[in-house]
Amino acid sequence: MKSETEVRLGIMGGTFDPIHYGHLVAAEAARAAFELDNVLFVPNRLPPHKKDYPVSEPKHRYLMAVLATITNPYFDVSRIELDRDGISYTIDTLRALRQVYGSTAKLHFISGADAILDLLSWKDVDELLALCYFIAATRPGYQLSDQLLKLQKKYPNRVFRVEVPALAISSTGIRCRVREGKPIKYLLPEPVEYYIYKHGLYSLKK
Ligand code: ATP
Numbered sequence: 001m002k003s004e005t006e007v008r009l010g011i012m013g014g015t016f017d018p019i020h021y022g023h024l025v026a027a028e029a030a031r032a033a034f035e036l037d038n039v040l041f042v043p044n045r046l047p048p049h050k051k052d053y054p055v056s057e058p059k060h061r062y063l064m065a066v067l068a069t070i071t072n073p074y075f076d077v078s079r080i081e082l083d084r085d086g087i088s089y090t091i092d093t094l095r096a097l098r099q100v101y102g103s104t105a106k107l108h109f110i111s112g113a114d115a116i117l118d119l120l121s122w123k124d125v126d127e128l129l130a131l132c133y134f135i136a137a138t139r140p141g142y143q144l145s146d147q148l149l150k151l152q153k154k155y156p157n158r159v160f161r162v163e164v165p166a167l168a169i170s171s172t173g174i175r176c177r178v179r180e181g182k183p184i185k186y187l188l189p190e191p192v193e194y195y196i197y198k199h200g201l202y203s204l205k206k
């Protein structure tokens with residue numbers, strides 16, 4: 001078993017409504033490239049930037065994340081933000097994880113190219129970048145270069161890029177497809193597909 005000093009943890013935050021192969025492939029690419037021991041998926045309770053649609057119940061988003069990650073021995077799902085009241089600020093999560101894993105653990109926050117665009121406006125961003133490394137994953141439709149250079153200049157050796165096999169999949173797209181009765185097969189793990197239909201998620205009539 002590794003000592004605390006050697007632990008390299010990935011943290012993938014998101015709404016995961018629903019989780020899909022874009023999330024999973026980005027997390028796996030980061031895990032391999034940065035030799036992470038584990039990646040923790042952290043579904044948020046209340047995203048800091050209010051979504052323009054009613055977000056599904058935490059219970060559903062948590063269970064879909066568990067179903068989606070069950071076949072990967074390196075992936076886990078954390079309830080840390082779901083069990084915390086109020087807005088889910090990443091800084092609060094990182095402070096809490098730092099307490100759990102100790103001062104010498106290497107924490108890596110993984111985020112897609114779209115999410116990193118407004119990183120400088122995140123709560124307590126300087127402390128955030130002191131608590132963890134930031135891994136920016138490429139995502140089809142979003143330019144990473146300018147923002148990445150800016151961040152790398154401001155936070156030397158704290159922000160990195162990972163090349164992810166391009167999957168133009170989004171939760172928004174999946175929700176639309178369900179609403180319109182279009183197939184979602186092969187966009188997300190099959191158990192998640194079944195879960196969505198079983199619980200009537202994303203359809204208009206509920
Ligand atoms: P929504 O359309 O509801 O915003 P989403 O597909 O963007 O959903 P989120 O839960 O918002 O999913 O994203 C969680 C994290 O995963 C974010 O950092 C996002 O940038 C990243 N991500 C989502 N989809 C992809 C993808 N296809 N490729 C790479 N990264 C992705």
Ligand code: MG
Nearest residue numbers: 015114170171
């Ligand atoms: Mg998103």
